[in-house]
Amino acid sequence: MDQTVPLLQIKEITKSFASNVVLKGVDISLSAGEVVVIVGGNGAGKSTLMKILMGIYRADQGEVLINGEKVVLSTPSHALHQGIYLVPQEPMLFPNMSVEENIIIGIDEKKAELRKRLRSIIKKMGWNVSLSRKAETLSIAEQQLVEILRGLMRQARILIFDEPTSALTFKEIDLFFKIIEDLKAQNIGMFYITHRLKEVFEIATNVVVLKDGRITSSGHVSDFTEELLIKGLLSDEDEKLKKESRQEEKLPAERLSTADNPVVLEIKDFCGYGFNNINLQVKKNEVLGLAGVVGSGRTELAETVFGLSKSTSGYVYLNGENITDLKTSEVIGRGINYLPEDRHLNGIFGMGSVKNNITASILKSESGFLINDNKETEKAKQCIRDFRIKVTDENQKLSSLSGGNQQKVVIGKVLASEPQLIILDEPTRGIDAEARSDVYRIIEKLKEAGNAILLISSDYEEVLILSDRIEVMHNGTNIQSFENSGLTMDRLTEASFGVIDEVKEKAAEEE
Ligand SMILES: Nc1ncnc2c1ncn2[C@@H]1O[C@H](COP(=O)(O)OP(=O)(O)OP(=O)(O)O)[C@@H](O)[C@H]1O
Numbered sequence: 230m231d232q233t234v235p236l237l238q239i240k241e242i243t244k245s246f247a248s249n250v251v252l253k254g255v256d257i258s259l260s261a262g263e264v265v266v267i268v269g270g271n272g273a274g275k276s277t278l279m280k281i282l283m284g285i286y287r288a289d290q291g292e293v294l295i296n297g298e299k300v301v302l303s304t305p306s307h308a309l310h311q312g313i314y315l316v317p318q319e320p321m322l323f324p325n326m327s328v329e330e331n332i333i334i335g336i337d338e339k340k341a342e343l344r345k346r347l348r349s350i351i352k353k354m355g356w357n358v359s360l361s362r363k364a365e366t367l368s369i370a371e372q373q374l375v376e377i378l379r380g381l382m383r384q385a386r387i388l389i390f391d392e393p394t395s396a397l398t399f400k401e402i403d404l405f406f407k408i409i410e411d412l413k414a415q416n417i418g419m420f421y422i423t424h425r426l427k428e429v430f431e432i433a434t435n436v437v438v439l440k441d442g443r444i445t446s447s448g449h450v451s452d453f454t455e456e457l458l459i460k461g462l463l464s465d466e467d468e469k470l471k472k473e474s475r476q477e478e479k480l481p482a483e484r485l486s487t488a489d490n491p492v493v494l495e496i497k498d499f500c501g502y503g504f505n506n507i508n509l510q511v512k513k514n515e516v517l518g519l520a521g522v523v524g525s526g527r528t529e530l531a532e533t534v535f536g537l538s539k540s541t542s543g544y545v546y547l548n549g550e551n552i553t554d555l556k557t558s559e560v561i562g563r564g565i566n567y568l569p570e571d572r573h574l575n576g577i578f579g580m581g582s583v584k585n586n587i588t589a590s591i592l593k594s595e596s597g598f599l600i601n602d603n604k605e606t607e608k609a610k611q612c613i614r615d616f617r618i619k620v621t622d623e624n625q626k627l628s629s630l631s632g633g634n635q636q637k638v639v640i641g642k643v644l645a646s647e648p649q650l651i652i653l654d655e656p657t658r659g660i661d662a663e664a665r666s667d668v669y670r671i672i673e674k675l676k677e678a679g680n681a682i683l684l685i686s687s688d689y690e691e692v693l694i695l696s697d698r699i700e701v702m703h704n705g706t707n708i709q710s711f712e713n714s715g716l717t718m719d720r721l722t723e724a725s726f727g728v729i730d731e732v733k734e735k736a737a738e739e740e
């Protein structure tokens with residue numbers, strides 16, 4: 230193969246949805262063994278560009294070349310035929326089948342041949358994969374590896390990752406980066422989309438900054454710094470705002486003790502599916518951070534408090550009233566709302582408009598038969614402003630928003646009902662750096678207004694920024710509590726892997 234011709238070239242790609250031009254003459258080239266990281270705000274056009282490579286969308290103009298030759302990518306199987314494979318963020322495996330079966334299913338070749346080929350790929354990569362394990366026993370990170378192998382077995386030379394680390398724990402991310410390095414060494418070319426700028430410097434060979442459908446800068450990773458990246462991502466208006474607020478940022482507000490605040494939520498000796506013997510309180514004007522690794526039982530706990538599953542023993546009190554095992558509609562009626570981890574399974578209406586989605590929970594809480602449309606529109610517009618949701622107007626269909634913007638709508642929906650206690654499960658997953666600080670600001674505002682907030686997050690930086698107190702869960706139990714002063718990320722990480730302070734350990738032994 231001619232080494233001077235890139236593996237893949239994107240030339241002058243333009244794409245519109247109705248009158249909305251989302252890609253405006255994009256040029257990118259990818260060579261074998263390179264990782265091109267694409268960064269850009271929510272709605273910048275990253276996923277759309279990748280979907281064009283995958284044959285899911287057709288570009289209006291421009292072309293794609295592979296090894297210097299123009300290709301037609303009109304369906305995902307065309308794309309795969311050209312060696313392009315998208316590794317889905319949430320892999321879709323058959324839970325009852327083995328790893329091996331999941332990888333080779335659907336490839337038209339003799340089974341013995343397939344098995345031989347699979348083993349040789351794994352060996353070449355230097356990976357250690359247990360092929361006989363059932364897919365249902367795999368962690369998300371392991372499932373991703375299965376997806377990568379699915380691509381490699383189908384002769385993929387170009388892999389696409391769209392926010393691959395957003396569902397992984399810190400440890401898993403390190404392993405995942407090692408896998409990327411191995412793929413690089415085997416001359417696989419990769420596109421990698423992320424909102425986590427630190428990742429850029431760990432794995433990128435090249436960087437592309439996409440803003441409103443246009444490339445604003447690109448080049449070798451060594452030409453970039455984190456500051457330059459942030460600068461490239463900000464709009465001019467944002468930059469002005471940032472400068473103005475920098476003065477304030479230097480003086481972090483002193484965290485007031487919440488010890489004497491009235492208790493809003495109390496969980497006592499609470500047991501259920503995935504968690505055991507939980508004891509905790511969330512107070513008025515307080516954010517309680519619930520830290521722990523994926524699988525530590527935090528989401529299961531939240532879902533049970535919210536009435537989505539039944540507990541086996543113990544109690545939940547809201548303002549002193551027993552609300553254990555009430556139905557979800559009753560729990561909402563009492564004043565609790567929940568932002569689920571999986572936004573798609575829980576109460577968003579893709580076919581509905583942005584406005585309808587934002588106001589759906591207000592309609593429930595406000596009695597009366599007549600809906601005040603002006604009020605509804607005003608509320609929706611405010612939310613769009615507050616979170617800088619990228620829409621043509623409030624009547625745009627939710628399903629046509631970018632991933633991050635859909636999430637902002639769901640957050641807006643939960644907050645619009647102004648509950649007394651809000652449970653937020655991974656509130657900034659998939660959200661860009663700018664919107665992330667908007668979400669933080671709104672959480673602070675809610676807290677000041679008297680709300681109690683239970684924050685579940687695997688992003689410990691986030692937990693440390695927002696929480697007044699922190700409970701750490703490990704294997705289904707809350708094993709340690711911290712006041713959030715002088716607490717470090719390392720200490721929190723240790724605790725979430727089960728390392729608890731000696732003092733507490735002794736007390737537990739004596740019990
Ligand atoms: N099927 C569609 N119909 C109409 N508009 C769409 C459709 N898909 C995407 N868009 C619009 O295209 C723009 C770019 O969306 P895209 O999903 O590519 O953004 P992104 O950069 O991946 O953002 P995020 O970081 O939020 O995932 C957005 O304004 C979005 O609303």
Ligand SMILES: [Mg+2]
Pocket residue numbers: 275276277391631632633
């Ligand atoms: Mg996207």
